[in-house]
Amino acid sequence: MYFDYANVLVFLLAGMAFVVINLVLGALIRPTRRDRAGLEPYECGEDVIGSAWFRFDIRYYTVAMVYLVFAVEVAFLFPWARVLKEALRAEDIGGVALLEGLLFIAILLLGLAYVWVKGDLSWVRSFRRGTPRGHDKEV
């Protein structure tokens, strides 16, 4: 069964090789002029003020948690998707299999609808007091 992981290994090595080769290629080809402006994070943009590490908005965290829940959903759906084709051919459990997976997805879509309607996914929103939650006007 380890042979099945040969393709995983190939993907992994190809991905790493892509990064390394491009970095080496870039180092060989590009001119090296070390002036102050070239070393700044935004070479031709804003001047940097302070550290990049400050306290970020809690909405990043909300999005990360939504992502995590759907990652767990994928982990659950993965074995189901693996046998779905087989089950559909088997006729006796085919309908159950399809309905089961669709119901699973539908229940979690409720969660997506919830965060969407409540405005947790919209990036720009006002924080004025008095506006009911989720009905903020987008700026």
Next chain:
Amino acid sequence: MGEVLAFWFFAALTIGCALLALLHRNVVNSAFALLGTLLGLAGFYVLLAADFLAMTQVLIYAGGILVLILFGLMLTPPVTNERRFGRILVAVAVVGLGAVAFWEKARGAVWHAAAREELAAPAGTVREIGLEFLRRDSWLLPFELASVVLLAGLVGAVYIARRRFPREDV
């Protein structure tokens, strides 16, 4: 032979990255070092013929949990040049407690892959798990309940995170 090599590779990756995560002065770099540890563990799961677990490990721990940790760091005030001594002390204590807890098991364990025939036989666990999910007298209901639990977790987590705290910036 290949398995032994892979085992040592994953062992080195896991422990090396764990040490790096422990000893690095910058917490963000520690979090990135944790990625190697989590991927190494996924490699162990593959070697133990638990491919579903390995997939879950990569997807949820190396993917989701690590993002959550990094975002958690972004929410906290920056901490650099933290004293490492306390962390090392905690790590030694945790490893020691684990060693004590598993000492009896570890002493009785056969370390030289005696179960190799058993491990060589299965062609992956994902298909079996999937079939169990489809059987009405087996895991179909828990499978559906899992989505309800996930939904509750999602709504609860977002609700708690949405409470407004006094904002200092922008």
